[in-house]
Amino acid sequence: MVSSASTASLLLPLPSCSSSEESDDGKPLPPLTAQEASSPPPSQLKRRRGRLERDYNVAMKALALSGDVDEVLAVFAELRRSLADAGDGGAAPNVLCYNTLVNALAEAGRTEEALRALDEMLASGVAPNASSHNILIKMHARRSEFDLAWELIHKSEMEPDAATYSTLIAGLCRVGKVAEAWGVLDWMLEKNCLPMVHTYTPIVQAYCREGRIEEAKLLMVEMERLGCLPNVVTYNVLIRALCDSGRFDEVEQILVDSRTKDWNPSTVTYNIYMNGLCKKGxxxxxxxxxxxxxxxxxxxxxxxxxxxxxxxxxxxxxxxxxxxxxxxxxxxxxxxxxxxxxxxxxxxxxxxxxxxxxxxxxxxxxxxxPNTRTFNILIHSLCVVGKFSLAKSLIQSEGFAADVVTYNTLLHWSYHCGKLTGANRLISAMEEKNIALDEVTYTIIIDGLCREGKFDAATGYFLKSLKIGLSMDVLTVLLNRLACADRIWEIHRIFDEKDFIPDHLVFNLTIRTLCRASYCHYRDFYKLNLILDKMLERK
DNA sequence: ATAGGGTTAG
Structure with missing residues (x-):
């Protein structure tokens, strides 16, 4: 478990607010007067509590905005301590504070911790509100658990509002299920629930991501017609897509038009524009x-x-x-x-x-x-300058959670240095630490093993990789290596595997790879035939 | 006062 949640909440100090720009207004709380400290009347106690919760919530939101989730956890822990000290029997923070916490964790992809925080909230007798409900739905949607999300909407006593549906639509759009998103939109219209900008913007974004910019633009026109005006976020989504396809003239035009329209470019707009320009040199x-x-x-x-x-x-x-x-x-x-x-x-x-x-x-x-990425850069650069052992010893450093990228980097250089047993040890370490191998890991392992002539082991890893889904990148690397080394029996083994479900893209790739490796030559043609037969068996 | 858009590593 990488989670530093519990340790962070115990060890980290109050936010100094120096790291986040928005939170400078978080004034320190006035000290308790002698009277308040001894036996404050209940009404005053309640006011103090409210103030405490509000101030801490503001701080937590600012930290969440700047992506500092561990700090959010720390502030929440501090709040809990303060409330306990405030005198009325260690009452728990209110729903709003819990929501901020849960949402920050969910946004950071730390779903398990988010769910735990939510459980804790319920256990402390804090009743969830509509937002808690929506945050939970968002978590399900992020994990593509749409059935669960849908079920939650239906069986809950909470009446779903536009935010609830918008959350679900956003989740569907994120994974490219635009048709389903439209379905939810229809459903909410049937329920007389009025869509808002948050409902349409994810769909605009999904179109943009698929390169369907014209459709995105049409939808924005439609939004205006419906009186649901696109706002700065919607335009930012569009501008990003235009930047990605180098259509900077249109971006300029949109910025000019904004002066006569109902939205204003923000810092984010310019960030997107500048980054887009930069990426195109x-x-x-x-x-x-x-x-x-x-x-x-x-x-x-x-x-x-x-x-x-x-x-x-x-x-x-x-x-x-x-x-x-x-x-x-x-x-x-x-x-x-x-x-x-x-x-x-x-x-x-x-x-x-x-x-x-x-x-x-x-x-x-x-x-x-420094964060994990900093360490990864450090480790990578140590490898580049030939200090591999030093790089490897860095994983044990205090306060540094190695992730899949760390291991991929070290694995790559292990093979590069010809240290096969070292590589195997790294793979075992990943398994022990519950760090899931990803596409890049498999590519590195397969390439490394093939370079050492261990085609059988490489093929084994490919078959293992099917558990996380077929990756064309991984397959490409393996097929190339096998074809160049004339290892047709391993290719047979791949097509014999029942978990391997080849489609026309796979066939296409296989044939192209084999031909490039000169299997089209008449002397080798029978081998190509054998593999074609094998492939057709699987059709 | 819950939500959306922007940056970095293999």
Whole structure:
């Protein structure tokens, strides 16, 4: 279990609020007066409680917004302690605080902990409200448990509102089930529940993700017709899609039009635009947008800085990037862990190990805590400069939760250094620590084993990988290796496996791979025939 | 006062 929830809630201090920009207004609570401390009247006690909960909730939300879930946990624990000390028998925090906590955990993908927090809330006798209900539905939707979500909506006494349906629609759209999303929309209309921007925006986003930009635009026109005006979020979704396909003229047009429409671009809008320009190599234009944004009186956020640094790094202006990073505090630009990670990973690609170390010490000095990604970059760069053993020993470091990326990095370099037993030990360690192997892991293992001539073992890992679903990337790597090494019996073994369900894409890939490996030559043609037969058996 | 849109690692 990676969860540092319990330890974090015991050990971490109150939020200093220095890391998050929004929470500076969280004034310290006034100290108890002597009278309050001895035996405050119940009404005053209640007021104090309310104030305490509100202030803590504000802080928790700010932290959740800046993605600092562990801090949210810490603040919640602190709140619980304060309430216990406040004198009325250790009453639990109210629903709103619990909702903030559960939602922050759910957003961070820490579903188990979110569910535990929810259980704890119920056990403390705190009654859930409509929001708690919606958050739970969102969790089910995120895990693609739509049946459960639907069941919850029906059997609950809570009357589903537009937010409930919108949550479900968003979940469906996330996994590309747009038709089902429309189905829910129809259902809510039947129930006389009026859709809102939150209902349509996920559908617009789903269209955008599939590259159906024109349909997305049409839907936005339809929204206007229905009096459900697209807002800044809807436009941001569209702008991102336009950026991804390089349609910057249209982005400009939308920004111009915004002045006569009912929405205003936000910092996020410019972040999206700048990042889009940067990804298409238009550094100069991206920096121009920064000026536009500052001219509009908008403050850059931690995101803005990371995007700009990324931009500079891609333009190989590393010295500028490092300079900006070092000066960020005096410029009042918020450098966060992502900003440092961005620059460090670029330095890593260039093998500048000493510079990475310097940035690492800088960030720690500034009180910015390195996260798992920071460690992964560190480990990767150690591998690049040939310090593999040192890199490997870093997994044991205190306070660092190695994840699948960490292990993938180490695995890749184990094979690279020819350390097969070491690689096997790493795989066992993953299993012990319940870190699930992903597509990348299997690709690395299969490629590594094949390079050592261990085709049988590699094929075995491929068959194992089917448990997490067929990945064309993994299959491509294996087929290439097997074909080049003329290991047709292993290819047979793949097609014999009953868990392997080949479709036309698989057939296509197999035949193309074999032909490229010169199986079309007349002397080898019989082998191709054998495999074709095998494939047709499975049809 | 629950929700949505933006950045980094293999």
């Amino acid at each position: 238009k550094t100069k234009e991206a920096l121009e947008q920064l000026d536009v944004m500052l001219g509009e009186g908008m403050d850059p956020t931690a995101y803005t800085l990371s995007i700009l640094l990324n931009c500079l790094c891609h333009d190989s202006r590393l010295l500028d990037a490092i300079y900006l990073l070092e000066r960020s505090t005096e410029l009042k630009w918020h450098a966060g862990v992502v900003a440092y990670n961005t620059v460090m990973s670029r330095l890593c690609e260039m093998g500048k190990w000493m510079s990475i170390l310097k940035l690492l010490t800088d960030m720690i000095k500034k009180g910015i805590e």
